[in-house]
Amino acid sequence: MNGPEIHVEVAPELRLFVTPARRAGSTPVSTDGVSTLGHLVESLGVPLTEAGGLLVDGRTVPVSYVPVGGERVLVRAVARPQRVPGAPLRFLLDVHLGTLARRLRLLGVDAAYESTDIGDPALATRSATERRVLLSRDRGLLRRRELWAGAFVYSTAPDDQLRDVLGRFRPELRPWSRCTACNGVLRAAGKDEVADQLKGGTERSYDVFAQCRACGRAYWKGAHHEQLEAIVERALDEFADRTEGA
Incomplete structure (x- = not known):
């Protein structure tokens, strides 16, 4: 592009996507009068999935907008x-x-x-x-x-x-409602239903089981349960008050 220039600034959260020369404030970018702003933003390295909004001289525009020389563009990060x-x-x-x-x-x-x-x-x-x-x-x-x-x-x-x-x-x-192997939904299962997947020690030591409705895999509170429980508890501690049904 060798046409009129616009000035583009990306939000701090998005600066990892652009070259170091474009990370500090607004930088000039040449336009051709045909390419959309969405195309231009992606050409700078920013995926549009990460652009929460495009502002031209303070007004919100769609990705299909064709920029005009002299305009100032702000690429916002996605709102969370x-x-x-x-x-x-x-x-x-x-x-x-x-x-x-x-x-x-x-x-x-x-x-x-x-x-x-x-x-x-x-x-x-x-x-x-x-x-x-x-x-x-x-x-x-x-x-x-x-x-x-x-x-x-x-x-x-x-x-x-x-x-x-x-x-x-x-x-x-x-938590504990999906199969970690196939993403299927779990259901409560009796020991007799999953007996073919249990070794002697497991069969003697555990009485509560779940089974995937999709692939049939059996689950119980085995040797790695404490590690998995820690992951679940950290997630609930931080996000349960922001999540329905948590």
Whole structure:
């Protein structure tokens, strides 16, 4: 682009997406008189999933707006909590976010997960077909036009990833209600119903079980329960007062 310049400033929360030269205040950007503001913002490195609003000379404009030379643009961050209209809140996670998917399921959040790399087009299409919010650290994936809704996961640490998603979307938490393996819904089960999955010590030591309605996997308070309980308690302590039914 070699046309008239506009001045663009991105919110502090979004500066990690742009080059260092564009992180301090407003910077000039050339326009061509044809490209939309949404296209221009993405060309700077900011996924539109992370842009909470576009202001031109103080007024809100849509991503389809075509900027004019001399205008000043502010790219706001997404307001938290972010509301996703039109569907029950459900997530889809890419292949790199398996731990986050299991922790969301542990908390009873509907979190589909692709354990193999099925490719960006298929992920974006599934997001649209099932109306799921796609969670990813892949900026290119979040720019797919067929995507229904998406969000960038800002950290690589599972604890921080979980807090990020819960704080941004504040989903309803129903701990111990979903299968961490397949995302199916759990039901109470008798020992005789899951006996084929129990070893001798487990069968003698435990009497309370749950079973996934989808894959049949059995659950009980085993050796790792205290670790899982700690994850649940931390999430409830921080988000229960913000979440219905928690």
